[in-house]
Amino acid sequence: MNKISGVRRVVGAVLIKDLRIEVRSRVVTNQVLPFAGLIMIMFAFALDNDDVLQRVAGGLIWLATMFSLVVIVQRSFAIDTSDGALDLLRVAGVDLSAVFLGKAIALTMQLLVLDVVLVAAAFLLYQVQVSAVGFVLLVTCVIFATTGLGFVGTLYGGLTAGAKGRETLLPLLLLPVMAPVLIAATRATEAAFGSGGAVTSEGWAWVGLLAVFAAVFGLGGTLAFGPLIDE
Amino acid sequence: MDNAGFIVASYLITIGGISLFALLTLLRAKKSARLVLDRDKTWL
């Protein structure tokens, strides 16, 4: 009982700390969002065809999310390592699983904001359309996908935090691991948009896969984060 | 043999890759073995 309330306290403290710092520093809103938006616009230049853009909109949203994720994760751990706070977290003897959960939830919430903007950009720039059922599918897909990405990003971000060559090591480790999310979230989003004649009902199976992914890495991360970041 | 080029190339790459790995491992072993006492080499 005592342990659970202790864990909840640490999760809450870390979550509030991370979110408050993000709100204050506005790095996500002032830098990552424009970066993600820029990716969407650049794709429009590169593909240069409205029909193609409508078809691939789902994939572009998730590619932009994942590239931004790498940036946000690195930033999230730079906050903790820049003034030695991560060391003090270890010495404080707090449960590192709770730190993992707190940071992962904070990361997921930032990704949710990012995805709302990216989906809006897809509506504006790529002229995609969505039905009411499709909208429900889309929202569910975004929630599960960002949760999975939040877990996996926090886990690998912790591993590479403070390591030499982390700027290149993090994407090397993270991008292949995120492949199932890219495939599943893209298909589900396409089903929601009805891109290329995809049917909405096809999307739900993909959401199931996203849920499995989030569960696997939520559990794996909770267990593995402590051993991974400790010296 | 049809497509002899592709077939022979695949055999060469396989044998070559394995041999290269084996060679590098042995060379590295020789180098470190100079520095280590025989009694530490548990397999001897």
Add this chain to the structure above:
Amino acid sequence: MSQVSPRLAITITGTGTRFTRVLGVLAVVVMTWVVVSGLFLTPQDVVQGDAVRIMYIHVPSAWIAYIAFIVTAVASAFWILSKRHSMGFDRVAGASGEVGVLFVAITLVTGSLWGRITWGEFWQWDPRLTTTAFLFVTYIGYLAVRQLEGSIEQRARRSAVIALLAVLEIPLVHFSVVFWRSLHQKATVLDPNGDVKMDGLMLFTLFSGVIGFTLVFVWLVVHRQRTMLLGDLADQQGLDTAILARQNEGVSD
């Protein structure tokens, strides 16, 4: 303890033993047979023609690649679960991971050469190929994690966790890729491993390939694992001198 100074007691002996020499000779003999039989003795396949000859090395190398990653995962699990955290498990995991990456690379190269002959293309987004490619990248990441700075124990802990996560990841990747392809486009191409009617010699050669590659795998892992131990020990040998040098820093000040 003998009176001989440590320096004199060193004789240059590598990682070979009688066991590995026998293993090595056996591996060379079997592999030579596989090459000769695969290239010259076995008949053409009715459908695939001479292209089927790549199968004798492609299929065993894919098989060994998967075995290697299973060995890595099992050894990593043993490292985590064992009370003493014996470093032997970590070295076997690392050695097997390296050899596995080598064999996945071979699998991908021979597979795409075979694909070039049967499909006319080096690459198809077929589930099995795609999963194998992800396997390749994932384990390159695993090897990169082993290179991170830190103590031997830290290396073992980090890489064991990553190896186990990778094992969880493989079915997820495979399932999503299979599901992706089955929904969108059916692979209409010739399956390189299917459509082969095997006669006795072909089957025997394929079987020899599996045996030969397994022998090669064991030989490589044993040697690589011992080389890692030598490397760690050599670092420790340097450590004694380094400790003395470090202590003398204080004296000179």
Add this chain to the structure above:
Amino acid sequence: MTNGKLINGKLINGKIVDFADVVIVYDNFPAIAGATFTVASGEIVLLQGPNGAGKTTLLRACAGLLPITRGTANVLGCDLRSDRFAVRSRVGLLGHANGLYQDLTVLENMLFWSRLVGATRSDIDQAMSAIGLASRLSQTRVAHLSAGQRRRCALATLIVRRAQLWLLDEPHAGLDAQGRDELDRTLRTARDSGATIIFASHEIERARSLATRSLTVAGGVVTST
């Protein structure tokens, strides 16, 4: 684990830190090359020595942050070789870095660290006044503080923790004369209420007057006791 039993938070054999021939290797460099020393309960021990002598590594090792390569190390009755994690919640470490979040205010930082260890708001107020951190600063972001104010803030987070063993790396650095007086007073108070203190300092004069004993560290070895 049997090396010292805790009764009312104190070790009965009195040895808070017991290092014997400790070697600590990081990236093949022996930062600590065979250190032997003990610290008894209630001592204030000064570690002195040139830069790069190994003082910081020694303090971090006592906090259970570094794996011990050789030798035996015991802190607060915990064997660091078999389990260096158990000791962590009972020591307080102040390193070169302050461990503060630049974009949070002083109070938010304090609340974050105290929430982690389950301290209360009144603990925070007490700690801030003990170290002379003006309460008007509590709404100021750490990024806008001077180096000395940051140091005080970091010390305040440490006081809140009520650690049994305090490990301080250059605690005087960046503080003005008044701040140093307040720090010394705080450390003496902490000692009087049962804490043991090990600190590294270049301010030899001041440090000697504070310390009950001093150790010299050089070349990764504790050379004089």
